[in-house]
Amino acid sequence: GGPASFDPDSAVHCGFGAGRLALAENLKGAEEVPMDRVLQHLNGLEDESRGDGILQYSDDTAMTRCVVQSLLARAGFDERDMAGRFAVEYSQSPGRGYGAGVIQVLRKLASPNLNDVFQPAQAQFSGRGSFGNGGAMRAAPFALAFSKIADIKRYSRLGAMLTHSCSLGYNGAVLQALAVHLSLQGALEQPDEFVRKLLLEMEEVEGEDVARSDARVLNQPEFPFCKRLHKVKDLMERNNVSIEEVISELGNGIAALHSVPTAIFCVLHCLEPREALPEHYGGLERTMAYSLALGGDTDTIACMAGAIAGAHYGIDAIPQAWQRCCEGAEVADINAERLHTLYHQALTEG
Numbered sequence: 001g002g003p004a005s006f007d008p009d010s011a012v013h014c015g016f017g018a019g020r021l022a023l024a025e026n027l028k029g030a031e032e033v034p035m036d037r038v039l040q041h042l043n044g045l046e047d048e049s050r051g052d053g054i055l056q057y058s059d060d061t062a063m064t065r066c067v068v069q070s071l072l073a074r075a076g077f078d079e080r081d082m083a084g085r086f087a088v089e090y091s092q093s094p095g096r097g098y099g100a101g102v103i104q105v106l107r108k109l110a111s112p113n114l115n116d117v118f119q120p121a122q123a124q125f126s127g128r129g130s131f132g133n134g135g136a137m138r139a140a141p142f143a144l145a146f147s148k149i150a151d152i153k154r155y156s157r158l159g160a161m162l163t164h165s166c167s168l169g170y171n172g173a174v175l176q177a178l179a180v181h182l183s184l185q186g187a188l189e190q191p192d193e194f195v196r197k198l199l200l201e202m203e204e205v206e207g208e209d210v211a212r213s214d215a216r217v218l219n220q221p222e223f224p225f226c227k228r229l230h231k232v233k234d235l236m237e238r239n240n241v242s243i244e245e246v247i248s249e250l251g252n253g254i255a256a257l258h259s260v261p262t263a264i265f266c267v268l269h270c271l272e273p274r275e276a277l278p279e280h281y282g283g284l285e286r287t288m289a290y291s292l293a294l295g296g297d298t299d300t301i302a303c304m305a306g307a308i309a310g311a312h313y314g315i316d317a318i319p320q321a322w323q324r325c326c327e328g329a330e331v332a333d334i335n336a337e338r339l340h341t342l343y344h345q346a347l348t349e350g
């Protein structure tokens with residue numbers, strides 16, 4: 001554990017790659033995907049002669065790349081730069097499967113007359129803001145660029161608020177970034193401690209007035225992400241838990257609340273070998289297969305679980321065939337190295 005084991009490559013690659021593993025087989029949207037079908041698809045990727053070709057990335061990766069490029073270009077967080085990159089990326093490649101609401105924000109962000117880059121997100125859903133998981137799906141790089149928890153919380157929140165101004169959206173991004181950070185620190189060696197640390201941080205995050213008020217207005221219990229993390233703990237303690245129960249307790253939808261805790265559960269559940277999964281699979285492969293079998297917003301859940309698991313297992317745990325079939329894998333490699341340098345600069349500058 002500790003920063004010495006920092007392996008940005010795997011976190012970047014897994015987050016970038018996982019979504020495509022789902023999309024390639026149209027697993028997204030299905031309520032639950034039979035594990036046989038998931039395994040058949042993943043096995044097919046090992047067989048180069050089958051020639052699946054390059055799997056195109058979706059909005060998850062497109063926006064994560066923008067976050068990475070902005071953090072690197074500005075050597076830190078710069079909201080105007082990041083917002084501009086989101087807008088350019090969308091205008092150049094609008095068909096990556098963006099959410100129906102967020103595309104309005106991305107169009108407004110392209111306007112040269114825009115003074116406040118947070119304003120378009122604030123106007124969404126009659127001023128309530130989006131609670132979708134679009135901020136969380138691109139949050140991993142904040143944990144790869146910043147070493148201090150306070151910075152990770154602050155910038156993952158601001159980065160998400162460029163498109164998601166509802167606390168049930170941006171707090172999902174904070175939770176995802178914290179999970180990647182703790183995973184990089186080796187915290188998954190002690191799963192109970194990992195959840196305890198997440199709860200400690202999220203109790204502070206969700207104790208803010210705005211989070212309490214959003215939860216009330218949206219008919220959610222107080223501390224909604226903490227409540228879900230407690231459910232994650234309960235499910236972890238059970239010997240047998242079916243995929244149906246995971247979906248019913250944690251969700252598999254496009255809301256951050258119904259997908260970020262689910263992704264965290266996937267990682268924790270797959271730390272151990274599981275009966276339904278091949279014995280020869282390592283933890284990272286188990287996490288990917290399990291996330292894909294959940295169906296629903298499977299590419300985004302797999303993307304988030306992949307980033308957390310990748311930070312724990314390291315780049316060598318990702319099968320070569322999976323890496324080879326991902327569009328943009330080489331760029332991910334280069335950017336991961338550069339993020340590593342930025343992270344260490346921040347560490348030495350204190």
Ligand code: F2R
Nearest residue numbers: 097098099100101102125128129130131132133134254300
């Ligand atoms: N949904 C997709 N892909 C489907 C492709 C649709 C595309 N237009 C096409 O047909 O090609 N993927 C993406 O959606 C998930 C969430 O993304 P994001 O960025 O959070 O999107 P958005 O639009 O902000 O929110 C998604 C939907 O959630 C509902 N919603 C959010 N906040 C709401 C609120 N305050 N009140 C009511 N509803 C709210 C809306 O239905 C939004 O459209 C990711 O998987 C991403 O990959």
